[in-house]
Amino acid sequence: MVRILLLCAILFQGGTQTALKPVIDNDRVAVWDVIDSATAQPFDAVVVSLSGSATFLPRGKSPKIAGRSMVINLKDPPVAPRANTTSYPLAFPRPGSKKILENDRVIVWDYTWTPGEATPMHFHDKDVVVVFLDEGDLTSTTPDGQVVLNPYTPGTVRFNAGGRTHTETLVRGKQRAIITELK
Numbered sequence: 001m002v003r004i005l006l007l008c009a010i011l012f013q014g015g016t017q018t019a020l021k022p023v024i025d026n027d028r029v030a031v032w033d034v035i036d037s038a039t040a041q042p043f044d045a046v047v048v049s050l051s052g053s054a055t056f057l058p059r060g061k062s063p064k065i066a067g068r069s070m071v072i073n074l075k076d077p078p079v080a081p082r083a084n085t086t087s088y089p090l091a092f093p094r095p096g097s098k099k100i101l102e103n104d105r106v107i108v109w110d111y112t113w114t115p116g117e118a119t120p121m122h123f124h125d126k127d128v129v130v131v132f133l134d135e136g137d138l139t140s141t142t143p144d145g146q147v148v149l150n151p152y153t154p155g156t157v158r159f160n161a162g163g164r165t166h167t168e169t170l171v172r173g174k175q176r177a178i179i180t181e182l183k
Contacts, residue, residue, distance in 0.1 A: 023070075024159045028127055028182055030073040031157050038063050043073040044105055048131045048178045050155055054101050054108045070131050070157055074105050078183050081125040082163045088143075091122040092181060100178075107181040113138065113170035121167045124160065126181040132156040136173030140166045 024031040032038065045057040048070045057063050063071060084090060092109050093099065101108035107126075113119070113136070121143060132152040141147045143165055152175060 022073075023157055024129070026159060028075055028079070029129055029159060030075065031129060031159070032071040032073070033068070033155065033157070034063075034065055034071055035068050036065055038065055038069075038071055041071065041073055043075055045074060046072040046101070046106055046108060046129075046180050048072065048108075048180070050131070050133060052110060052133055052176065052178060054110075054178050054180070056101060056103055056106070068155060070129075070155075072129050072180055074182065078105065079127065081183075084123045084125050086123045086143075086165050088121050088123045088165055091124045091128075092179070094119060094122065105183055107183070109179045109181070110176070111179055112176040113168065113174075115170045115174070118167045118169040121165065123165045124162045126162045126183065128160050128162070128182065129180045130158045130160065131178045131180075132158075133176045133178065134174045136175035137171050138175060139169045139171050141169070142166050 022030040022032050040060055040062045041057055042059065044059050046054055047057055047063045047065065048054045050068045092107065096111065098110045099107065100110050133154055135153050137149060137151045139147050139149050
């Protein structure tokens with residue numbers, strides 16, 4: 001009986017010490033889903049609140065977080081934008097978008113989709129991290145007509161590599177996102 005209790009205590013203790021993992025981790029970014037606090041960041045970072053704000057955080061600083069936020073650690077080195085060899089405009093700025101932050105590492109946009117209204121067909125010259133703030137489904141349509149339905153809920157985060165061309169249409173619910181373009 002003592003052995004069983006000891007084994008249970010060891011397993012329980014091991015389970016509580018498991019390190020949290022980022023929701024996205026690649027060569028460009030590590031994205032952490034945090035609530036109310038975070039430690040000093042090892043990289044420059046963008047903190048995106050689910051209330052819709054974004055702030056830049058220099059390397060080594062601790063973010064001030066109130067509520068649920070995504071901390072986007074910007075890994076080195078930056079990558080040059082991809083050449084736009086299409087006939088389509090760049091993804092941003094686009095009608096209805098609002099630039100909320102720009103520096104030598106990022107450009108951060110606030111964008112709300114209008115139900116049933118497609119965005120202009122556009123080219124993404126930069127990698128982006130998208131933090132969705134609402135409940136709604138978007139279709140993404142490529143120039144050759146391929147359509148993909150993407151359901152999103154508040155707090156969904158996506159990393160999208162640059163070099164792609166598409167249009168988006170809100171087909172269900174409502175949707176707003178904070179979109180961080182990586183320089």
